[in-house]
Amino acid sequence: MMKGKLSTMKMSFPRKEETEQELYHVIHKLPSGDSPYVRAKHLQLVEKDPEGAIVLFWKAINCGDRVDSALKDMALVMKQQDRAEEAIEAIKSFRQLCSKQTQESLDNVLIDLYKKCGKLEEQIEMLKQKLRMIYQGEAFNGKPTKTARSHGRKFQVTIKQETSRILGNLGWAYMQQKNYPAAEVVYRKAQEIDPDANKACNLSLCLSKQERYPEAKHILDEILQGKLIGSDDLKSINRAKELLKELEPWQFVPSPLLCAEISLEDAFLEGLDQLISKRTQFRSRRLPIFEEISANRDQLAC
Template sequence: MYSGFGKKGEKVHESFHVIHKLPPGDSPYVRAKYFQLVEKDPESAIILFWKAINAGDRVDSALKDMAVVMKQQDRAEEAIEAIRSFRDRCSKQAQESLDNVLIDLYKKCGMLDEQIELLKQKLQTIYQGEAFNGKPTKTARSHGRKFQVTIRQETSRILGNMGWAYMQQTNYAAAEVVYRKAQQIDPDANKACNLCLCLIKQCQYAEAKSVLEDVVEGKLSGSDESKLRNRAKELLKELELCESEPFASPVFGPSVEDAFAKGLDQLMNQWTPFRSKRLPIFEEISPFRDQLAC
């Protein structure tokens, strides 16, 4: 049994597609995947992904896959423009995954304002009950494995990414607020270390030490626990050094009110009891104004 054609036009046995995880057929998208996965020829793959998009051939997958290959080729700016220009040709179901690709591209390009704005939009999608197509979980993939992601985990992940972006802007006060909220929802060791660094930058040494203790003692999980514990120990050393310098000045970024409260805080506070799509996770997210006023 045959399914599609190879690089030189010869017929390819169906098992070939299974082995190389290629879709069946001989369309522009299939050829693009062949050059991407089998020939390891990203330039040819990108050309064929363009052809697939223009031909209306699996546009959702073609645009996303092309952007990923472009990022790998250090063509992130071009990938951003491609998604912005052609995402209206994609289905509603594909928009969330395209947003995730865009966030990675913004991060690679150092486009922090755009990254933060898109993360706020994703939070609003969750807030309005539109994330995961209205379901409490979704199936995600990583390194070829499938796993379930909950709304709680996704909300914490988005807040963690937002906190990282604020840190790159040296807006440690805003990052602290975001990381604290992320930890309330779904705590982990990586975000705890980032929160600690925000506190150190603001000379809140006692609070930073308290946050680190849970990481060092292994009370918080992480993707690489040994690496995170080592990072926590390094932060403890930095903390001890900071405490020995009493004249150290706190590092503040732009006003929290300007950079954060007008966006995320407004988003959290606009709900009324009559909004039927509100998800349970937002019942646990208290208004930020009390924290910002402290």
């Protein structure tokens, strides 16, 4: 009886070839199998053949093989190959084939692609759409946090952190349009929600572009004095020092009276003033993301 059990146990051990194959997939971070998507990942990650990988990603999408991952991976490879506009069209054409859980990450990919192409209007609209989702309690698929990856490490992102990040990106997009009053409003709201030194540097730059040098210098001084989150980050410190050096010729020039209006024509900016951190309380607690635009006009207008 014992002999039969030992025999059965011996037969259940994996073969050497199977073990080596599994180890191969783990080392190269490849999914198992021999489908078009798996072969595409092999070309992308092992053989370093992006064009061949794109062809097989297309094939995977067309035959319904891991469409969610195939579409995202193909778009990212296209972006690396300076084919961002093709990637945008691909996402627009095939995203309806993807699951609901994937739509938010596809939006993130689209935002990066619009940024790569210099399509500021489209980028800004997508960022606003993500803010609407937060306002409506639809971000993170209704969960209070999401798992993100950076340099191979996983970490949790809260709704609060995500809102500040999106506002920071929106502020930078307005900066590229040279709409500095709008960028200032957005950066200040981002800092109210989840302040950090990097966005503070951007706010300072935004103020200096409006010739408000003393205000810009005050923010940089706070960074260098370690008063802001991330002030110990060497990159932020160096950037603050560079911006401060650029301000030196103007540090004794008084801030001018601004006779400008914030051209934020979007009605949602006036009403988007809720940020809820708990899944079951999306509309129970108000946090100021945006003030009334009219109040900002009063502050900035002569």
